[in-house]
Amino acid sequence: MVGVRCCFKLLCAIVVLILLHMNNPCTGCSERERQALLALKQGLVFVGDYGDPFASWGREAQNKDCCKWDGVHCSNQTGHVVELELYFVQGKISPKLIELQHLEYLDLRGNNFSRSQIPDFIGSLSNLRYLDLSNAKFGGVIPYQLGNLTNLEYLDLGCRYHLFCSPYSIYAKNLNWLPNLSRLKYLDLTFVNLSDVVGWLEAVNMLPKLTNLTLQMCNLPPPVISSVSLLNSSKSLVHVDLYNNSLDSSISQLLPGTHTNLVYLDLSENKLSGRIPESIGQMSNLEFIDLHMNSFEGVISETHFSKLSKLRYLDFSKLSKLVLNFSFDWVPPFQLDEIRLRSCKMGPYFPEWLRTQKSYEWLDISDAGISDIIPTWFWDLRNDFVYKDLSRNQIRGNLRSELACEFLNVSWNQLEGPIPSILSSVSSLDLSNNKFSGLASLLCTSTTEQSYLEYLDLSSNHLSGDLPNCWIHFQQLVFLDLSNNFLSGKIPTTMGYLVSIETLKLNNNRFVGGLPSQLKNCTMLTLVDVGENKLSGLIPEWLGENRLHLAIIILRSNQFCRSIPSQLCHLRHLQILDLSMNNISGTIPKCLNNWTTLAKKGTSTLTMIHATHSRDYIDEEYVTWKGVRSKYRSTLGLVKSIDLSCNKLSGEIPTEMTYLVGLVSLNLSRNRLTGQIPSRIGNLQELDSLDLSRNQINGRIPISISQINRIGYLDLSQNNLSGKIPIGTQLQTFDFAYGGNPLLCGEPLPRTCSEEEKGPGQSVLVNEDDKDGLITQGFYISMGLGFVVGFWGVCGTLLLNRSCRYTYFNFLNFLNDWLYVKVEIIKQRILNK
Numbered sequence: 001m002v003g004v005r006c007c008f009k010l011l012c013a014i015v016v017l018i019l020l021h022m023n024n025p026c027t028g029c030s031e032r033e034r035q036a037l038l039a040l041k042q043g044l045v046f047v048g049d050y051g052d053p054f055a056s057w058g059r060e061a062q063n064k065d066c067c068k069w070d071g072v073h074c075s076n077q078t079g080h081v082v083e084l085e086l087y088f089v090q091g092k093i094s095p096k097l098i099e100l101q102h103l104e105y106l107d108l109r110g111n112n113f114s115r116s117q118i119p120d121f122i123g124s125l126s127n128l129r130y131l132d133l134s135n136a137k138f139g140g141v142i143p144y145q146l147g148n149l150t151n152l153e154y155l156d157l158g159c160r161y162h163l164f165c166s167p168y169s170i171y172a173k174n175l176n177w178l179p180n181l182s183r184l185k186y187l188d189l190t191f192v193n194l195s196d197v198v199g200w201l202e203a204v205n206m207l208p209k210l211t212n213l214t215l216q217m218c219n220l221p222p223p224v225i226s227s228v229s230l231l232n233s234s235k236s237l238v239h240v241d242l243y244n245n246s247l248d249s250s251i252s253q254l255l256p257g258t259h260t261n262l263v264y265l266d267l268s269e270n271k272l273s274g275r276i277p278e279s280i281g282q283m284s285n286l287e288f289i290d291l292h293m294n295s296f297e298g299v300i301s302e303t304h305f306s307k308l309s310k311l312r313y314l315d316f317s318k319l320s321k322l323v324l325n326f327s328f329d330w331v332p333p334f335q336l337d338e339i340r341l342r343s344c345k346m347g348p349y350f351p352e353w354l355r356t357q358k359s360y361e362w363l364d365i366s367d368a369g370i371s372d373i374i375p376t377w378f379w380d381l382r383n384d385f386v387y388k389d390l391s392r393n394q395i396r397g398n399l400r401s402e403l404a405c406e407f408l409n410v411s412w413n414q415l416e417g418p419i420p421s422i423l424s425s426v427s428s429l430d431l432s433n434n435k436f437s438g439l440a441s442l443l444c445t446s447t448t449e450q451s452y453l454e455y456l457d458l459s460s461n462h463l464s465g466d467l468p469n470c471w472i473h474f475q476q477l478v479f480l481d482l483s484n485n486f487l488s489g490k491i492p493t494t495m496g497y498l499v500s501i502e503t504l505k506l507n508n509n510r511f512v513g514g515l516p517s518q519l520k521n522c523t524m525l526t527l528v529d530v531g532e533n534k535l536s537g538l539i540p541e542w543l544g545e546n547r548l549h550l551a552i553i554i555l556r557s558n559q560f561c562r563s564i565p566s567q568l569c570h571l572r573h574l575q576i577l578d579l580s581m582n583n584i585s586g587t588i589p590k591c592l593n594n595w596t597t598l599a600k601k602g603t604s605t606l607t608m609i610h611a612t613h614s615r616d617y618i619d620e621e622y623v624t625w626k627g628v629r630s631k632y633r634s635t636l637g638l639v640k641s642i643d644l645s646c647n648k649l650s651g652e653i654p655t656e657m658t659y660l661v662g663l664v665s666l667n668l669s670r671n672r673l674t675g676q677i678p679s680r681i682g683n684l685q686e687l688d689s690l691d692l693s694r695n696q697i698n699g700r701i702p703i704s705i706s707q708i709n710r711i712g713y714l715d716l717s718q719n720n721l722s723g724k725i726p727i728g729t730q731l732q733t734f735d736f737a738y739g740g741n742p743l744l745c746g747e748p749l750p751r752t753c754s755e756e757e758k759g760p761g762q763s764v765l766v767n768e769d770d771k772d773g774l775i776t777q778g779f780y781i782s783m784g785l786g787f788v789v790g791f792w793g794v795c796g797t798l799l800l801n802r803s804c805r806y807t808y809f810n811f812l813n814f815l816n817d818w819l820y821v822k823v824e825i826i827k828q829r830i831l832n833k
Contacts (some may be wrong), residue, residue, distance in 0.1 A: 029066040029074055033081045036099035037066050047112065048088030078102070092116060098124045105130040109156070110164050115139030118157070118170070123148040130154040134188065135164040142170060142192070147177025155181070158190030158214065167191040167217070175199070179206035185236075188214040195219035201254075212239040220245040223254070237262060243290075244269040251276060251296070259283060266290040268315065273297070276322075281306040290315040292340065297321035300344075302330050309333040317342035317364060324351075331356050338362035342389070345369045350378070350395075361385060366409070367392040379403065391430070399431070407614055410434070411457065418442055419458065424473075427614035428455035432481065437462040440487055444470035453477055454612040459505065460484040472497040478612045481505040483529070488512070491530075496521045502610050503619055507554065508532040515540050523547065526608070527619050529554035531578065536560065539579070544568040551597070551608070552621060556643070557581040564589055564644075572596040575637075576623060580645040580667070587651035588644065588668075593659040600662045601686055603637045625665050626689045626713040641665040645691065648672055653697075658683045665689040669715065673697055677716075682707035689713040693740075696720055700759065701744075706731055717741065724753045 029037075037057065046052040053070035056063060066081065067074035073083035080102035090112035098121050106125070109132045118138050122131070123145025131149065134156040142157065159165035171193035178184075184207050194200055194215070201223040204213060220242065238261055242254070248271035257279025265283075268290045275298035276291070284307040292315045300322060305311070311334040316322060324346040330353050339360055347369035354363075355377050361384055371394035385405030391412050398417035399410065408422075409430040418438035423429065440463050451473050459481045466489030467482070477498050487509040496518025498504075504522070507529045514537035515530065526549045536559040543553065544567030553571075556578045563586030564579065574595045593599060608619040620633035623641055632639050642660075645667045652675030653668065663684050673695040682704025684690075690711060698720040706728030714730075714737045722743035725731060732747045745753035 029072075029079060029081050032099055034064075034066045036094075036096040037069070037072065037081070037084075039094045039096035043094045044086070044089040044091040046088060047090050051088075053086060053089075073105075075102070083107075086111065090114065093119050095119070095121050097121065100125065102127055104128060104151075107132045108136055109134045111136045112164075113138050115166060115169050117141065118143055118146075120145040122146065125149065126151065128152055129183075132156045134158045134190075135161050137165050137169070139166065139169040140171075142172045144177040147180040150180060151183060152181050153183050153209075154186040155184060156186070156188040157192055158188040158216075159192070160190050160216075165191070168193040168219075171195075172197055175203040178203045181207065183209055185209050186212040188212070189218055190214055190216040191218070193219055195221060197221065199224060209236055211236050213237060214239070214241040215245065216241055216243045218245055220247060222247060222249045235259070235261065238285075239264040241266040242270065243267070246271055248273070250274040257282070260285060262286055263310075264288040267294070269293045271295055276300065276304065278303045280304055281308060283308065284310070286311055288313040292317040292319065292342075294319060295321070299323045299325050301325055302327065305332060305334065307333065312337045314338070315340040316344050319344055326351070326353055328352055336360045340364045341368060343367045347371055347393070350375055354378075355381075362387045364389040365393075366390060369393070370395055373397045399436075419463070423453055423456070424449070424451050427452050428612070429453065430455070430457040431461065432457045432459040434461055437464070439463075439465040440482075440485075441465060441468045444468040444473070449473065450475065451477075454500075454614050455479045455617060457481040458485070463487060465489070467492050469494045471495045474498060476500055478610060479503045479617055482509070483507045485509055491516055491519075491535075493518045495519060498522055500524060502549070503527045503617075505529045506533070511535055514538070515543075517542065520545065525550050526610070527552040527621065529621065531556040531558065533558055538562050539565055539568075539584070541565045541567045544570045547571055549573060552576040552619070554578045554621070555582065556624075559583055562586065566591055568592075569594045574598060576621065576639060576641050578624070578641070578643040579647065580624070580643045582647055584644070584647040584649060586649065588649060588654055588657070590654040590656050592654070593656040595660060598640055598642075598660040598662050602662070603640075606635050606637045607633070608636050623665070624667070627691075639664060640686070641667075643667040644671070646670040650674065652676070653678055653692075655680065660684065662686055667691040669693040669695070671695050676700070677702055677705070677721075679704060681705050684708060685710070687711050691715045692719070694718040698722065700724075701726055722757075724758050725749065 038059070041054050041057050046054055056069045063069070066072055067079065071085045072081055074080060075082045081100050082102055083105035084100065084103060085105070085107035087110055092113070103125050104127050106128060107130070113136055115137055117140035118133060120143035123143060126148065128149050129151050131152060131154065157170060159167050159170070168191060173196055175197050187207070187210060198221065200220060204210065237259070240262065241264065243266050251267070251272050251274060254267065257277040260283055262283050263285050265286065265288065269292070271294065273295040276296050278301070281304045286308050287310050289311065290313070296319050300316070314336055315338070317340045320343045322344050324341065324344050332353055336357055337360055339357070339362065342364045343366070345368065346365065348371040350370055350372040351365065363385070364387070366389045374395055374397045379400050379402045387407040388403065388405050389409040391409045393413055395410070395413040395415065397415060399415055399420045401420045401422050403422070406426060407428045408426055411430045411432040411434065413434055415434040415436065417436065419431070419436055419442050423443065436458070453474055454476055456477060456479065460483070462485065464486040467487055469492040471492055471494040475497055478500050480498070480501060480503070483505045488511065490513040491506065491511055493516045496516065499521060501522050502524050503526060505527070508531070511530070511533040512535065514535060517540065520542035523546055525547060528550070529552070531554045539555065539560050544565060550571050551573050552575060554576070557580070559582065560579070561583040564584060566589050569589055569591035572595065575597050610617050610619065618633055619636055620631055621636060622629050622631050623639055624643060625641065640662045641664060643665070646669070649668070649671040650673065653673060655678045658678050658680040661683055664686050665688060666684070667689070669691045670693070675697065676699035677692065677697060679702045681702050685708060687708050688710055690713070693715040694717070696719065700723035701716065701721055703726045706726045709729065711730055714734045716737050718740035720743070721741040724746040725738060725744060735748050738744050738749055745751045745757050
């Protein structure tokens with residue numbers, strides 16, 4: 001009975017406690033925490049388009065419970081605020097944040113804190129387990145107070161999206177605070193500048209529970225030689241990413257090669273050297289390995305992959321000193337999703353082990369030293385390909401349609417046969433620099449509906465015949481290169497439907513007729529090259545109309561005639577204009593000073609990059625410079641050139657040409673130009689090459705030409721120039737530049753100048769603004785005579801007149817005494833102080 005009574009009393013007590021709890025539930029945050037959150041709101045502003053979290057934050061009765069505010073989460077047991085996440089805000093974090101002492105989760109990623117320093121008072125939130133301040137535009141040094149967060153398990157201070165953060169704006173002088181975070185599992189410091197941190201590897205090794213380490217692009221210094229390797233102490237590491245840090249140590253300093261927990265390893269774009277240890281093949285959990293762009297060397301054998309049965313991603317690309325040596329019948333233990341082996345040496349035979357891979361979407365074996373026929377089994381692979389790159393080998397055979405994928409590049413090989421009927425199934429296709437032949441009409445045999453093709457390069461093959469008039473199906477095409485073939489006939493009018501086209505290259509073929517007027521619909525054009533054809537007629541006016549992006553026009557070596565249309569002056573972004581070797585007559589337009597890009601020095605970008613959905617590409621172009629045709633790609637943005645040579649242009653060189661101060665190359669040779677060289681030619685300070693040869697230009701060579709310090713090529717030969725060649729740093733080094741001008745004299749020509757030929761001021765370098773010839777030889781003679789007269793006017797008077805001499809020397813004595821007294825007074829004052 002006693003036991004029953006005790007149980008009954010206990011049950012009653014429990015019921016009472018439950019009832020009390022029901023009547024007084026722990027709901028709603030405390031007043032102290034509510035005020036802290038309101039203070040936080042005061043310093044922040046929502047800058048998003050929708051979903052303002054602060055809309056629910058307020059002092060009104062209906063908004064009194066801060067646990068119901070957006071971004072705020074409270075404990076169901078205590079009612080305290082334990083989680084806070086705010087997005088799309090900017091401003092300053094209030095110190096009142098430390099009132100939220102029960103906070104366990106703080107997410108402020110992707111906000112804008114205007115490069116202010118991470119608040120050190122965050123280190124007082126001792127219960128924090130999760131802290132994400134990534135992409136939040138913080139700046140300055142990482143506060144050491146973060147080392148007080150001993151419960152922290154997740155820390156992200158990285159900058160991964162440049163639109164939302166400033167790379168290297170956060171930095172650390174040391175990581176002495178890091179080992180205090182003994183519970184840390186996840187650490188991401190992407191783009192945090194750690195260049196001054198000595199012992200970063202030791203600091204990381206003191207985190208026993210660390211599983212994820214990301215230190216991308218941190219400017220990491222080389223690890224101390226005596227330090228233990230990265231995974232020697234941190235046995236828990238699963239994810240290691242040290243991408244792009246220019247580490248120049250050996251891989252053995254970072255990895256012991258016996259660690260079996262590792263799943264993700266990225267050491268790419270560093271300067272790691274030595275051999276890749278065979279023990280890497282024992283990392284049985286490894287799924288992702290990326291070592292591309294390092295300095296590894298030696299042989300990769302089957303042992304390196306012996307137990308990597310879970311491997312899905314392999315990137316050894318751009319390791320040109322690495323040789324892949326597998327037996328012919330090797331069967332890998334893995335099934336890869338992505339295979340990236342660009343520039344690894346695996347030839348001369350086609351890699352047979354690829355036959356075993358059934359599920360990969362990405363294959364890059366370009367520049368791999370393969371000199372073999374594509375095996376028949378390669379066509380039978382039915383993988384869901386996204387990307388295939390077999391370029392820059394010596395692969396032979398025909399291309400079959402079964403090889404289709406979203407991105408296909410087989411350029412720079414020895415492939416033959418007709419163009420495969422795959423244009424309707426790919427987004428990017430590069431078949432250039434092969435031996436494909438046959439009629440161009442085959443391009444449209446399989447295209448009866450809208451194609452998704454964005455990039456097509458068939459250049460440098462043996463294609464012939466007329467182009468088909470079916471380009472209405474390729475309205476998404478951005479890049480088209482059909483150059484260096486044997487194509488003939490007229491340019492199809494349906495090319496006017498290429499409304500997305502940015503780069504159009506039809507050069508070095510046999511096209512006839514004019515540029516079709518329908519091309520005026522291609523308003524996105526940036527580069528047009530139809531040079532080395534048999535095109536004729538007028539240069540179309542529409543080339544200069546509604547062309548906001550057109551930067552490069554190449555029409556050289558055709559049969560265009562009549563004058564240069566003034567509409568071309570509307571091309572403000574024009575950078576390269578080549579109309580050479582045509583039948584163009586008339587005068588050079590005077591409005592060319594409207595070419596804004598050419599009228600500015602320098603450039604905003606070295607490369608001309610285009611983006612498509614399937615790929616990004618960089619424009620390249622051949623430019624005749626200093627008499628030599630050279631290809632420019634990575635520095636094409638620096639090339640600013642006008643070439644109107646080998647035409648029938650007449651009249652004077654317009655003065656407006658001297659406003660194009662960004663010009664690097666100017667060639668007006670082999671025309672019928674008359675008049676004088678513009679006196680302000682020296683304004684073209686960026687000129688590296690100037691060719692005005694084989695014209696009928698007369699008069700003197702302007703002295704200002706000697707001010708062009710960068711000029712490396714000059715040709716003024718075969719004209720009617722006269723007088724003395726100006727003296728300049730380089731002008732006397734161009735021996736060939738002045739021939740065929742019988743009235744020229746002075747170095748480097750053997751003919752000396754008479755006094756009359758020297759002309760006023762020819763022996764003196766003058767500023768271009770001195771157009772009236774004020775600074776001449778007579779000017780200097782007059783100045784010398786003035787000095788002599790003035791000197792003896794004073795000294796002669798003192799020598800011949802005694803009273804003047806006494807007065808003068810008395811004045812000097814008085815001045816000497818006065819200065820002496822003043823100096824002594826100042827010295828005494830200083831000593832007394």
